[in-house]
Every structure is written in structure tokens, then in C-alpha cells.
Amino acid sequence: MMDTQRELCTFPLAPNHKLKLSAAGFQTIQDLKGIKPAELCKDTGLSLDDSEGVLNTVNVAEKMHWKSGGRCGLSALDMLHEEQSLPGIITFSERVDRMLGAGVPLCKVTELCGEPGVGKTQFCLQLAVGVQIPEVFGGLHGEAVYIDTEGSFITERLVDIIAATVRHCEHISQKEHNEEFVEHLKSLTVEHLLTGIHYHRCHDYIQLLAIVHLLPAFLKNHPKVKLVVIDSLAAPFQHDFEDFSLRTRILTSVAQNLVKMAAEFKISVVLTNKMTTKLNSSGGDSGAHLVPALGESWGHACTVRVILHWEGNQRMAWLYKSPSQTETTVPYQITTGGIRDIIMEERYQAENAEDETPVKQQKLS
Amino acid sequence: MALLKAGLCTALNNTVLENLRSVGIKTTLDFITKDLEAVAQQASVPYKDLLAIRRVILAQYSGFPLNGAELYDNGVLTMAILSTGCTSIDELLDGGLYTAEVTEVAGSIAAGKTQMCFTSAASVICKTKQNVIFVDTCGSFSAERISIILEENGESEPEQFLSQVRCFTAFDVYELIGALETIRHNKQRQMDPFFESLKLLIVDNVASVIYPILGGPQSDGQSLITIIGQKLKILAVEFSLAVLITNNLVSSEWGGTLSASLGRVWSHVPHTRLVILPHGNKHTAETPERETRREMMIVKSSRGPTNKCCNFIIASSRLSSVR
Numbered sequence: 001m002m003d004t005q006r007e008l009c010t011f012p013l014a015p016n017h018k019l020k021l022s023a024a025g026f027q028t029i030q031d032l033k034g035i036k037p038a039e040l041c042k043d044t045g046l047s048l049d050d051s052e053g054v055l056n057t058v059n060v061a062e063k064m065h066w067k068s069g070g071r072c073g074l075s076a077l078d079m080l081h082e083e084q085s086l087p088g089i090i091t092f093s094e095r096v097d098r099m100l101g102a103g104v105p106l107c108k109v110t111e112l113c114g115e116p117g118v119g120k121t122q123f124c125l126q127l128a129v130g131v132q133i134p135e136v137f138g139g140l141h142g143e144a145v146y147i148d149t150e151g152s153f154i155t156e157r158l159v160d161i162i163a164a165t166v167r168h169c170e171h172i173s174q175k176e177h178n179e180e181f182v183e184h185l186k187s188l189t190v191e192h193l194l195t196g197i198h199y200h201r202c203h204d205y206i207q208l209l210a211i212v213h214l215l216p217a218f219l220k221n222h223p224k225v226k227l228v229v230i231d232s233l234a235a236p237f238q239h240d241f242e243d244f245s246l247r248t249r250i251l252t253s254v255a256q257n258l259v260k261m262a263a264e265f266k267i268s269v270v271l272t273n274k275m276t277t278k279l280n281s282s283g284g285d286s287g288a289h290l291v292p293a294l295g296e297s298w299g300h301a302c303t304v305r306v307i308l309h310w311e312g313n314q315r316m317a318w319l320y321k322s323p324s325q326t327e328t329t330v331p332y333q334i335t336t337g338g339i340r341d342i343i344m345e346e347r348y349q350a351e352n353a354e355d356e357t358p359v360k361q362q363k364l365s
Numbered sequence: 366m367a368l369l370k371a372g373l374c375t376a377l378n379n380t381v382l383e384n385l386r387s388v389g390i391k392t393t394l395d396f397i398t399k400d401l402e403a404v405a406q407q408a409s410v411p412y413k414d415l416l417a418i419r420r421v422i423l424a425q426y427s428g429f430p431l432n433g434a435e436l437y438d439n440g441v442l443t444m445a446i447l448s449t450g451c452t453s454i455d456e457l458l459d460g461g462l463y464t465a466e467v468t469e470v471a472g473s474i475a476a477g478k479t480q481m482c483f484t485s486a487a488s489v490i491c492k493t494k495q496n497v498i499f500v501d502t503c504g505s506f507s508a509e510r511i512s513i514i515l516e517e518n519g520e521s522e523p524e525q526f527l528s529q530v531r532c533f534t535a536f537d538v539y540e541l542i543g544a545l546e547t548i549r550h551n552k553q554r555q556m557d558p559f560f561e562s563l564k565l566l567i568v569d570n571v572a573s574v575i576y577p578i579l580g581g582p583q584s585d586g587q588s589l590i591t592i593i594g595q596k597l598k599i600l601a602v603e604f605s606l607a608v609l610i611t612n613n614l615v616s617s618e619w620g621g622t623l624s625a626s627l628g629r630v631w632s633h634v635p636h637t638r639l640v641i642l643p644h645g646n647k648h649t650a651e652t653p654e655r656e657t658r659r660e661m662m663i664v665k666s667s668r669g670p671t672n673k674c675c676n677f678i679i680a681s682s683r684l685s686s687v688r
Binding site: 005006007009010011012015024025026027028030031061062073074075076077079080083084107108109245246248249252253255256257259260262263296297299300301303305320321323324327 | 367368369391392395473474475479480483498499502503504505506507508509510511512524527528529530531532533534536537539542543546570572573574576577578579580581585588589592613615616626657
């Protein structure tokens with residue numbers, strides 16, 4: 001270790017510590033080689049605690065790259081096997097799942113943008129339930145963290161979706177007549193699925209930042225969590241900011257934290273974002289159009305972006321940005337049971353008549 | 366400049382070091398900038414010894430002149446032009462990605478920056494049989510996508526090539542510098558055969574680690590940007606790597622023109638800068654399907670004319686050129 005020539009100013013040290021180090025002539029990691037905290041304290045005038053802290057930070061940062069894979073990177077072949085072994089979280093709409101690859105991907109940050117009422121929160125609730133489906137039924141048998149910034153989390157609605165999910169699993173087990181299924185069904189109750197959702201309510205961006213910073217510790221203690229939902233990320237950042245560069249800084253650092261968490265804990269992070277009006281500065285044809293809120297810099301932050309919108313009477317999900325899937329638009333509907341495909345066959349509709357009535361008609365346009 | 370240490374040469378022992386410290390000479394830089402006669406008197410070190418120490422320091426730290434012919438021969442020997450996997454972009458770049466150069470691609474959201482990285486990586490590993498390192502700062506790396514591109518290129522067994530790509534993740538600026546240091550270290554040590562035939566380094570996306578530290582009351586951010594730039598250039602030039610980085614395209618503060626982000630200091634880092642022009646793709650409900658066709662323009666080049674354009678499309682398989 002410590003055989004590189006890395007400059008000390010490139011380590012995450014406090015600015016005043018950096019100053020003292022450089023004033024005493026310590027510039028690269030070589031200069032710290034084999035030095036004891038007491039010696040560093042004498043040479044730089046830093047307190048003993050601070051000297052220990054500096055040596056610790058530098059050692060930890062250097063060790064990080066010695067960790068498995070860190071020193072020489074991970075081969076794409078290994079990553080391919082890993083990617084293929086990771087399941088996605090199903091949305092109960094097959095077409096949306098297929099659009100995203102195989103459901104909402106793990107290890108990635110997915111952003112859902114859309115106008116009010118188009119179904120962002122419904123998607124979040126659906127995923128928070130979907131992530132808990134036992135493995136025998138093709139799920140992840142995980143848990144969800146739900147961070148609610150707007151108070152739009154409605155437990156009654158959640159119970160509807162859970163009930164439909166439980167019914168769905170019962171349906172499968174009746175068809176298959178499998179002992180294992182029956183065994184798993186016993187624990188699959190509404191109460192059980194409700195306890196698998198860790199709900200956080202937060203009112204402003206400071207609370208949100210605090211939660212995001214505490215999440216890694218929470219995830220360590222709850223290894224079953226496979227999904228983190230923030231509904232919505234836009235709300236706390238849409239007001240109270242006079243300094244827009246500060247907002248960008250906070251937002252992008254939140255994004256980097258979430259991307260890191262997703263990769264480290266192999267979880268899926270789902271954020272929702274609002275749409276906002278953008279005026280065409282060039283004075284173009286339409287004058288204004290709808291774009292996702294929070295600005296251009298934010299747009300790059302999420303790995304996958306899905307825009308939900310209306311097309312006539314039809315809800316559409318549009319995969320806008322994804323590193324691995326082609327851009328596509330697919331229709332979906334929201335029923336009492338949650339997100340579903342639109343299926344034209346009458347036979348299916350007759351079968352599920354009581355279950356699949358659309359709860360929300362298109363509002364007046 | 367490093368700290369003065371005992372054992373650098375015979376004249377520099379611990380007593381001399383103590384004496385020098387007592388007159389405020391701690392680093393090699395302090396030493397060579399001081400008047401040695403005065404130092405000899407103040408620190409009571411023999412002048413002859415000081416001269417000897419200075420000679421050693423200068424020999425160890427100075428750069429050596431290289432004559433142009435040698436430099437040229439060396440350049441010709443080590444230079445390679447790597448295809449990006451898309452004919453029209455290759456033409457725009459006068460052959461492809463040059464080693465010893467930093468090429469930047471700037472584009473707006475979902476413009477195809479990452480796809481260009483994947484296509485280039487696939488082309489380098491299967492056509493030129495060289496190795497690629499992908500530094501992923503925003504979770505965009507997809508081995509599956511590279512495998513699909515390889516398949517479309519006519520490789521029946523894409524998996525055999527994939528071990529030629531290694532991926533580093535770096536989610537903050539310090540991790541990125543750590544990763545670049547690691548690559549340099551491995552290149553220097555020449556222990557790992559993988560790094561021997563490493564030819565392309567991709568950093569996707571530079572901006573996402575820099576945004577969180579940019580601006581604000583502390584000036585730390587700017588210095589870190591400069592250091593990243595330096596390190597990328599050192600890797601490119603000293604180890605003859607082609608470096609491909611991506612950046613975001615943002616509108617300037619008052620709206621209007623689009624340009625690459627990260628400001629003026631950063632704009633000196635890339636040797637070649639490409640911009641993927643927005644194709645009038647407003648994301649409205651009325652025009653949900655954007656075109657897959659994109660236009661790329663070269664806005665900075667150390668070699669050829671600028672402001673040339675080319676067209677390409679992002680097919681489900683890879684980037685391909687359009688006339």
C-alpha cells in the first residue's frame with residue numbers, strides 16, 4: 001500500500017488539515033509513508049486526534065482500492081453473469097416489465113416522471129408490494145423502504161394492491177397444486193406484507209438529506225430490503241431555494257449517494273419527479289412544453305428515466321433513458337389491484353370483471 | 366515536490382536534515398529555491414555538501430530534453446487509432462480515437478453518450494484485440510448491452526471478449542482519482558498482463574462526480590477538477606492510451622445556446638471535443654417517440670478542422686452511420 005504518488009489534496013480531508021499538511025511540506029502519500037500519528041502531530045502542528053484522523057482517512061481510501069476487485073476492476077464477463085442473475089421487480093404490467101428489461105432493475109436508480117394523477121405513486125405502491133412476492137412465485141422476497149415527502153402514501157390503497165397480489169398468488173398456487181406454494185401462501189397475508197414496508201415521512205429537504213445519509217446503516221441492518229422509493233424527490237426541492245447552484249449541488253450529491261447505495265447493496269432505487277413547463281426561449285412554434293422538473297443537470301443523474309403521460313384516454317409509459325434497453329412507449333392501466341396491462345381479449349375481462357375495473361377515468365382535458 | 370528525507374544521498378543524513386529543518390527547509394522545493402551560501406552559514410552545514418545534495422535533487426526531479434526526431438519516432442511507434450465502431454464518427458475523427466489524446470463527448474440527456482462508449486469498447490476488444498477499462502460514475506455500465514453489440518458485430522461468442530473489459534466504479538470525486546491512480550500504478554508496475562494491452566480508458570460520466578463539489582464557498586472543487594484533468598492527460602500521454610470521457614450538455618445560465626458543462630477550466634482538458642446535437646426532441650406528449658437519428662459535431666480538435674458534422678443512428682444493436 002501507499003506506493004502510489006497520489007497527492008494528499010485528492011483525499012477527502014478537511015480544508016484546514018490540508019493547509020497544515022502542505023505548509024509542513026507533506027504533499028504526496030509517499031511523504032506519509034511509515035509515519036506515526038505522534039510524528040505527524042509534531043511536524044504539522046495538527047492535534048494528535050486530527051493526525052490520527054488524517055492517517056486513517058488516507059489509509060482507508062487507499063485500502064478501498066485493494067478490496068476485492070477494486071485494485072484491478074471487475075471483468076465485464078463477471079458483471080454479465082451478475083447482471084443476468086439479478087432479477088427485476090415486477091410491476092404486474094408485462095409490457096412495462098419487458099420495456100425495462102425484466103421489471104425495474106436492481107443496482108440502478110430509476111426515475112418516474114409525470115403529471116399529477118398519471119400514476120407515479122401507484123407505481124411506487126405497486127413496486128413496494130411486488131418486491132415482497134416470495135421467490136417461489138417469481139418474486140424477490142424482499143422488503144421496501146418508502147420515503148414519502150408529499151403525504152401521498154395512502155394505506156387503504158396499499159391494502160387494495162396487497163389484496164390483489166395475495167389473490168394473484170393464490171390463483172397461481174390453485175393452478176399448480178404445489179405443496180411449496182401452499183406453504184408459502186400461509187405467511188402471505190395483508191398484515192405480513194404491510195410489515196415489509198418501512199415507511200419514512202419527511203417534510204423538507206433537510207430531513208430527506210438526513211434520511212439518505214442514514215440509509216446505508218439502515219440497509220446494513222435490514223438486508224432484506226431490495227427497494228428504496230422516494231415519492232417524490234421533486235417536492236422538497238421545488239421551493240425554499242434561492243441559490244440554484246446550491247440546489248444542483250445537493251441534488252447531484254443525493255443522486256450519487258443513491259447510485260452508490262443501489263450498486264453496493266444491490267437494491268433498486270425508484271424516485272418520482274414532477275413535470276414542469278419550459279418556455280421555448282427561441283420563441284418556437286408551441287411556446288412552451290412540459291419537461292421533467294429539477295433541471296438539466298439532474299436529468300443526467302438517474303440511470304433509467306421513465307416518463308408517464310396521457311395519450312388521449314390512455315396512460316402511457318415511455319422509457320426515455322436507459323443504458324441497456326431501447327426507447328419504447330407502452331400503454332398501461334391502473335385498476336383496483338394496481339398497475340396492469342391493457343388486455344383486449346374479452347374473455348380475460350369477463351374473468352376478472354370485479355377485479356379490473358379502472359378506478360380513475362381520464363380527467364377532463 | 367517531496368519532503369526532504371534522509372538517505373536521498375550520502376551527504377543528507379539525519380543531523381544535516383535537522384539543521385536544515387531548523388532554518389525552515391522542509392521540502393526539496395524549499396531547498397533548491399534558497400541561496401545555498403546563506404543556508405550553509407545559517408544551518409552550519411558544509412557548502413560542499415549542500416552543493417552535492419542539490420545536484421542529486423536536480424538530477425532526480427528534472428525533466429530531460431528529448432529531440433524532435435526521437436519524439437516523432439516514439440510517437441509513430443506507439444500511436445494507434447482505434448475505431449469507434451461507427452464509420453461516420455470515425456471519419457469525423459479522422460480515423461477514430463487517437464491514443465495519447467483525451468476525447469470528450471458531450472450530449473444532453475439520453476443523447477447516446479453511453480452508447481457511443483459501449484460501441485467503441487466493443488469495437489476495440491473485438492477488432493483490435495486490445496483491452497478496455499470502463500470507469501463508471503453513474504451506474505450506467507451494462508455488460509449485457511456490450512454483449513449484444515458484439516453479437517450484432519457478427520461475433521457468435523461474445524462472452525470470450527468480455528473479459529477484455531474491466532469496470533471500475535467511482536461514485537465520488539475521490540474514488541475517481543483513486544481509480545485513475547490505480548490504473549497508473551498498474552501500468553507502471555507492469556505486473557498484470559491485462560494492463561499491458563490496455564489501450565482505451567473510458568470515463569462515463571465525468572460531470573456526475575464533479576457537480577456535487579462545484580461552486581459554493583469552498584474553492585476545493587476547482588483544484589480537484591484540475592487534478593482530474595491532469596491525471597487523465599498523464600494517463601493518455603505517458604502510457605499512450607486513448608481516453609474517452611463523457612460530459613453533459615447544458616444550456617448556459619440565461620438559456621439559449623447549449624454547451625458542454627464544467628466550465629472554462631475543464632474545456633482545456635480534452636484534446637478533441639464532440640457534441641451530440643439535440644435533434645429537436647422536445648419531450649412532449651404529442652411527440653413521444655423521438656428519432657433515433659443524431660447529429661454529432663466536432664467543436665475542438667488539435668488536429669483537424671472543427672465544426673464538421675456527421676449523422677448516426679442508435680439502432681437497437683449499436684451506433685451506425687447515416688449519410
